[in-house]
Amino acid sequence: MSGTFGKGHHLHLIDGSAFIFRAYHALPPLTRKSDGLPIGAVAGFCNMLHRYVEGNTGPDAPTHAAVIFDKGSHTFRNEMYDLYKANREAMPEDLRPQIPLTRTATEAFNIACKEKEGYEADDIIATLAVQARAAGGRCTIISSDKDLMQLVGDGVEMLDAMKNRTIDREGVFEKFGVYPERVVDVQALAGDSVDNVPGAPGIGIKTAALLINEYGDLDALLKRAEEIKQPKRRQTLIDHADQIRLSRKLVLLDENTPLDFTLDDLEVREPDADKLLGFLADMEFRTLSKRVAEVLGKEAPVIEEPKVVENGGEVAEIPFDQAGYEQISDAKTLQAWIDRIYEFGYVAVDTETTGLDEMVADLVGISLCVEPGKACYIPLLHKSHSADDLFGSDDLAEGQIQTEEALRMLTPMLTDPSIIKIGQNMKYDSKIFAQVGIAVAPIDDTMLMSYAMHAGLHGHGMDTLSERYLGHTPIPIKPLLGSGKSAITFDKVPLADAVPYAAEDADITLRLWQLFKPQLHRVQVTKVYETLERPLVPVLAAMERSGIKVDRDTLSRMSNAFAQKMAGLEDEIYEMVGRKFNVGSPAQVGEVLFEDMGLEGGKKGANGKYSTGATILEDLATEHDFPKRILDWRQLSKLKSTYTDALQEHINKDTGRVHTSYSIAGASTGRLASTDPNLQNIPIRSEEGRRIREAFVAEEDKVLVALDYSQIELRILAHIANIPALKQAFKDGLDIHAMTASEMFDVPLDEMTPDVRRQAKAINFGVIYGISGFGLARNLRIPRAEAQGFIDRYFERFPGIRTYMDDTKAFAKEHGYVQTLFGRKINTPEIAAKGPRAGFAQRAAINAPIQGTAADVIRRAMIRMPDAIKDIPATMLLQVHDELLFEVEKGAEDDLIKAARDVMENAADPVVKLDVKLTVDAGIGSNWAEAH
DNA sequence: GACATCACG
DNA sequence: GACGTACGTGATGTCC
Known part of the structure; x- marks a missing residue:
């Protein structure tokens, strides 16, 4: 549609400054990789524009569109009132250079881009909206700025792009309590602290709307101010009449901004693909470039990835080359490898199997590596691929050593205390070896090394680590195995493909180990790795193999x-x-x-x-x-x-x-996670659900014994935040939630009601989670102000809590991580983020030392457990964060409880001397419901 | 594969 | 110029 703007035309006006600020606050401070130019706001801005353009399809799509920006900080409003917007914070340093780039971005998207010195974007928007309306067309203002709401109605509406919500006359009424034509009157009375519009002191939007609705409009109200019944309100309006009139002038938008273009100049244009993709490539927006290119049906521009490998150049840059990988097909070559391993004293080991479930998967081959770039694969059970093999014969491929012979040769090395076996996620490989009767030890695990250093920064899978720290993308497994129904297992992979894939995994593992080993010391997490991570591997492997x-x-x-x-x-x-x-x-x-x-x-x-x-x-x-x-x-x-x-x-x-599988490096806080199946979330809170636990049973002549820490996180909080009242309560064996309630609400313990106790309990938990008035209010379903009152009271009674929270936030900001009592580091990269993400990061930082210390405590208990119960006919089966579940021969329950409780209650010793005793409750039963 | 929902500590 | 709001997890079903 073209011709002069008029009926049937639809104009979109985008509030550019609002887009910029939203983008800036929504994203972390990103920089362009090649030169460090701050780029976060531009990235967010472009994403929003792209999403906007993509969303513009269908009959309601605009025929005309423009992005409108503010220009200059001095406008005609400052002439009227020199304090206008005077209390605005200065623009952040890293945002300033991005402003011109947002104009360029708008032009790159081929959307009209308008601004005018001395005028705010709002005035231009008002002028254009009024012109569009006068011409008989429609106008949608894309913004959620309340100052623009005065324009709504009669063909003009607003669209909050983030919430995808349109605001019409009724929407304005909801916000202001009056319809658009009276919005300025309400604003004039209520003022605006953000823009420093004075208004009438003590009058907010609610009261303002009330007054305007009663008297009709602002002029009538001011004229008849004497009639107002409430003496204070009356006096305020009389005293501040001039100030209120000025306020109205300040909020009233100028619908006659002189413009050097017309609506017809804003007609929607197709994007110029080359220009747009060129700009995005310039900015080095990889994902967005791809997305936009796809939409435009063009090839995505190639953006050079500057090779920033985070290894500090400590690893010799030996290229990855498959020529260094060999297949071992005979005993003599294998022996030569074993001899070399003894010379070095360590070896990276990786197993290939028929599946991911170690309880079902069979060993298919083993790869080894002692020097970067030189690795081998020992295929053991690969199938042959003869052409007539339609039914999948069981014939083994040529060139494989007999499994038994190979394992017989390898076993002494794999179990030799002087040879370190290095793996990536060694729990998996050691379970596979355990299947064939080999107890691999001692071990090192690159996944756990990364976890000790980088928890909270990124995942710890081999692909992630290799790309990040070696600058190398490993050979993907997908093309080898296929996917879906036609997927094959690794024993069906031809050796020509299997050898480089498997050998490379060992090569990568060795390189990561060489890189990480010295770094553990520098990051000061060697102790954590050696006492809390590595020793847990055999313990968990045994538990998983036991199953329940x-x-x-x-x-x-x-x-x-x-x-x-x-x-x-x-x-x-x-x-x-x-x-x-x-x-x-x-x-x-x-x-x-x-x-x-x-x-x-x-x-x-x-x-x-x-x-x-x-x-x-x-x-x-x-x-x-x-x-x-x-x-x-x-x-x-x-x-x-x-x-x-x-x-x-x-x-x-x-x-x-x-048989569940525990991930040791999954949760950032040090907790374990249980998968396939998850046995850490078996129902218990509801009566019906709880009965599921009746299906978890002990073998005949055995019982299940559950031991769980009582209130471990609150005890740790009492210690870390140093709260004498809490410590004393635990010492006296009080009901901790009742005690909290008693302190806060001045109710004697013997008069405590369940409901008051319930509220205190919610607050106690809330504190551990980095409480907010909003969250507590929602949890307890009480008004926010009341919830905030509870929190204030809590901080008053237990002042150490506030200090702990503030100190923890400050520590995280300064160092980028927080720590448990045992020295585990949890990185908090988002703590520097802007906007709502900062809140998330702060609460996570407050919670992590508490949850993490509790996780460390039970880890220590688990690591000591096998030795402590070695003479008792009992097996440790499950861990559920603060609980350990055992299967015990009847008659040995008491011995087990005594020994295991002792280990658990003293698990912090001797490294940490807790001011609060840890106590453990025990239960016995023929099934898990009874035992708990 | 994303999202909503709900199970646990 | 206005966020979105209690911490940490994993599994399932729907819907695109």
Whole structure:
């Protein structure tokens, strides 16, 4: 559509400065890799523009568009009032150089880019919006600036691009309590601390709207100010009438800004692909370049990756070359390798297997490396690939040493105390070796070295480490194995492919080890690595191999019962709604709730879908039965799919037991994580769920014993933050939440009610998490001000907490990490971020030393446990953060509890002398529900 | 594969 | 010029 702007045309006006500030605060301080130019705001700005352009499809797409910027800090408003915007903070140093680049970016996207000296963007927007309206067209202002709300109505609306929410007359009314034409009146009264618009002292938006609605408009109100009933309000308006009138002039937008262009100059244009991609390449925006190129149907520009390898140039730059990798096919060559390993005293080892589950996977081959660039692969059980092999014959490929012979030769070296076996995630390889009867020791683990140094910075998988610290991308496994249904196992990979892949893994592992070993000292985490990480490997390997007996019949019966109950609930639900729908689809539940049934509660989330989380449904459940049914159904569905059904699939065919896998380097705080299946989140809080634990049983003539630390994190908090009252309470064996409640609310302990105690408990936990008034309010479902009152009171009673929080934040800011009592470092790179991310990072920094110290304590206990219980017929099976679960021969329960409790309660000694005793509760039973 | 939801400490 | 808000995890189902 072209011609003179008028009816049927649609103008978009983007508030450029708002985009810039949003972009700046939303992203960490990024810099251009090649020269360090600050670039974060430009990156965010371009992303927003791109997303904006992409979103502009369909019948409502704009015909005309422009991005409008502020120009100069001095405007006509300063002539009226020299303090206008005087309390604005200066523009951040790293933002200033980015401002001109945002203009260039806008032009690169081929969107009109307008500004005018002496005027604010808002005035230009007002002028254009009014022109568009006068011409009979429509105008959408893309901004959420409340100052622009005065323009809304009669063909002009606003769009909050971040929330994807349009603001029409009603939206303005929601915000200001008046319709757009009276917005300036309300603003004139309420003032604006951000722009330093004075307004009337003591009058906010609510009162202002009240007054304007009562008297009609500002002039009438000021004229009839004498009539106002409240004496204080009356006097304020009389005394400050001039100031209020000035305020109105300040907030009133100039709809007659002289402009040297017309609406027709703003017609939407196709982007110039070369110019746009050129600009993005210049800025070195890799991801965005690719995305934009894809949309434009062009080749993405090549952006040179400056080789910044974070190894400090400490590793000799020996190139990765497959020519240095050899296949070992005979005993003589293998022996030569073993001899060399003895000369060096260490070797990097990697196993290749038929799968990722060590309990099921079979050993296929072994790779070794002692010098960077020189590695070997010993294939053992690779299958042959004859052309007529349609049915997958079991014939072994040529050129492989007999497995038994190779293992017989390797075993002395693998178990020799003088030879360090280096691996990347050694727990995996040692479990594979354990399968064939080889107890690999001693070990080093590059994954755990990285974890000790880099927790919180990045993952610790081999690909990540190799790229980051060696500047080398490892050969990917995908092309070798394929994916989906046609995927093969490693024993089917032809040796020509298998050798370089496998050998390279050992090569990379060795290089990482050579790099990391000296760095551990420099970062001062050698102790952490040697006492908290490395020794845990054999302990966890043993626990995982033990597994826990799970009774299939119990699960199966429960699953059937759940299925029946769910079917019953579904019938009731369909009955209530009058039609069938997928109860498992949150989107459909939302539609039914808020459209079919017409309940109160709004849209949420960027996708425009209704939010139907448990807290929302619980609130609705007080009024209606329907949400309650959904909640019940969801609980059953969760229990059935995740627990009774999935758990059965995890019962090992050979052992009849479930073998989880613990990741040692998964959680940044030092906690373990449990996967495949996760046995750290087996239900317990609900009565129905708790029964799942009845399926976790002891073998005949054995019992399960659970030992768990009592309030370990609060005890650690009491020690770290040095809170005498808390310490004393623990010493006296008090109910800690009741004691907190008593202190805060001045209620004697013997008059404590469950509800007051519950509130104190929420506060105690909140403190550990880096509390905020908002979070506590939401958790307790009380007004925010009340929650803030609780927190203030808590800080007053336990002043050490505030100090701890402030000190921890300051430490994190200064050093970029925080520490546990045992010296574990948790990096906090986001602590320097701007905007809301800073809040996240600060709370995580406050929590990490507490959660991490507790994790260290139980790690120490676990490491000492095997030796402490070696004479007791008991096996350690599971760890659940503050709990250890054992399987014990009947009759030995008391011995086990005594020995294990002793280890756990004294696990901090002798490195850390806690001011607060750790205590451990014990339980015994034939299943996990009874034992807990 | 992203997102929402919910299980645990 | 306005954030979005309690810490740490993993598994499942829906929907694109």
